[in-house]
Amino acid sequence: MRISHKLQKAHEDANSKPTFSFEFFVPKTSQGVQNLYDRMDRMYNYNPQFIDVTWGAGGRLSNLTTDIVQTAQSVLGLETCMHLTCTNMPIELIDKALKDAYDSGCQNILALRGDPPIDGGEWTAVEGGFTYAKDLVKYIRTKYGDHFDIGVAAYPEGHTEEPDQDVLIEYLKEKVDVGADFIITQMFYDVENFIRWCEKVRARGISIPIIPGLMPISSYSAFKRRATWSEISIPKHFEDRLQPVKDDDQLVRDVGTELLVELCNKLVESGHVNHLHFYTMNLEKSSVMILEDLHLIAEEKEKSLDTLPWRKSLNPTRTKETVRPIFWKNRKYSYVTRTQDWDEFPNGRWGDSNSAAFGDIELFTHGVLRQSPKRSIELWGKPSSIQDISALVVNYLTGKVNSLPWSDTPVTSEIDSIKDQLVALNQSGIITINSQPKVNGVPSSDSTYGWGPKNGYVYQKQYLEFLIPKAKVQALVANIEAINKPFNSSDNYKDNYNILTYFIIDNNDDLSSNTKDDSANAVTWGIFPGQEVLQPTIVEKVSFLAWKDEVYRIAQEWSTIFDNDEDVASKTAIHSIIDDYALVNIVDNDFVGQDKIFSLFENL
16 A cells, blocks of 8 residues: 555544654675564564665665565565665666566655765766656656655755755655655654744645654664764754763663654644654664654554454455465465465465465575574574474473574464473474464454454364374374274264364375365364455465475475584484474364364373
């Protein structure tokens, strides 16, 4: 959705709270990009109206900008605004960037002239490029009509090349006249000056939203450096309060938070501002502290009418996607990547799962293990035995570790009711991968299990996915059959009714199952007023086979981190998962009776 439309909708009620957004810049390393995605993922839960991503002018960083925009829109489900500058940008590169944004579903561009060269000198346009931001705005509007919301920059305290505020407002009016939809300002701390500037802007007939750019204060040196670089004034009361604590970063952050909260409250009270934009510098804590003190972070994110139990993509090719295999519950990056060319999403149903549903595992040019070798060791250490790997999973289940090689996101409160059983399984040498407890008609507003429209009810079958020593598979199957037998022998079920259904496969593709090849088993569903049943997560064969490839590839890549002689025990331990363990998933189709899955492992 376009930013101006989102803000209008968010503030239809005159008494609505201010909204907010975050800016991120493009990291210089691949691991930095990965860490940024993780941070964006967490900050999604604060419910920003949008994020924006700065432009790396020309070369590799500009390509990363479009990659980050694509991931934010398609994988993370974040409304995204892409910066686009004239610096080092001939029209063919501008066209490519705009097409990439368009294809990803991004509908918001911040059109900027860009900064002059770092080594000094005047700004000059490249051959075949634009000289002013207004030229870029006009070009985007001419080529794409009203598809994009176009933002422009403004400078309440003047610009290095033009200190006269009134002249700059005239330049701003020119950008608005050729098609700009909203304004994001340079950072500032002098709120009184900003309010006077807003009055001048409105007096000039500029009526589009003004979004103030706010820089949190995380350390005194960074605060002074950024203010000097941006050539903005620092109010005396800022210096008076920060100077005495300047050598204590924690106190600086606390005092800085208080100062920014005061500033934000004055902005909102002025009536000129109802949205706050934070320059995060790819950090999280300082911005969040300000939002918490402003009481803008809700205890529970309000559920929208189209909320699903997985993060919905904003890519236009996936807008009708309503079903996903549960195997990728904690690996949304790889799922979206592997299904990005799948032609069944427009149907809004699972459809034919054989129709190019999963791209080849080889499409991951940087590997399926999302962390660098160094970062992997920082996160997961050097496990030298299966017991160490099991202990790592236990630490994940208990919140001491935030991710695993096969799980990108932290564990949630959903597992609390089965946490003790999961911990016990891992301590016995069975490595759990994914799970969910049974749920029988919980209100859709429930803070743990709820999703979807209000006044509905949600249901879940108990599900468990795990790696088990192949030597124990036969006994496990016997235990499953013992539970299923009373139902299979009943006259009421002539066609093999299985309470417990399963898939078991090893790295050699030795597959066994008690399900039909073409069946899709819904393991989560919702009943809502006035609409059909939604069944957003399923278990079925084709996707399980694709997931199996990924699980064993993850183990393979993890083991290769330890190719040196001193880490041979770690390599051996991880590689034993590939050689000696089978991947299993079990669904308990009786979502109203006693739990059955965990009883399978007694005396196994």
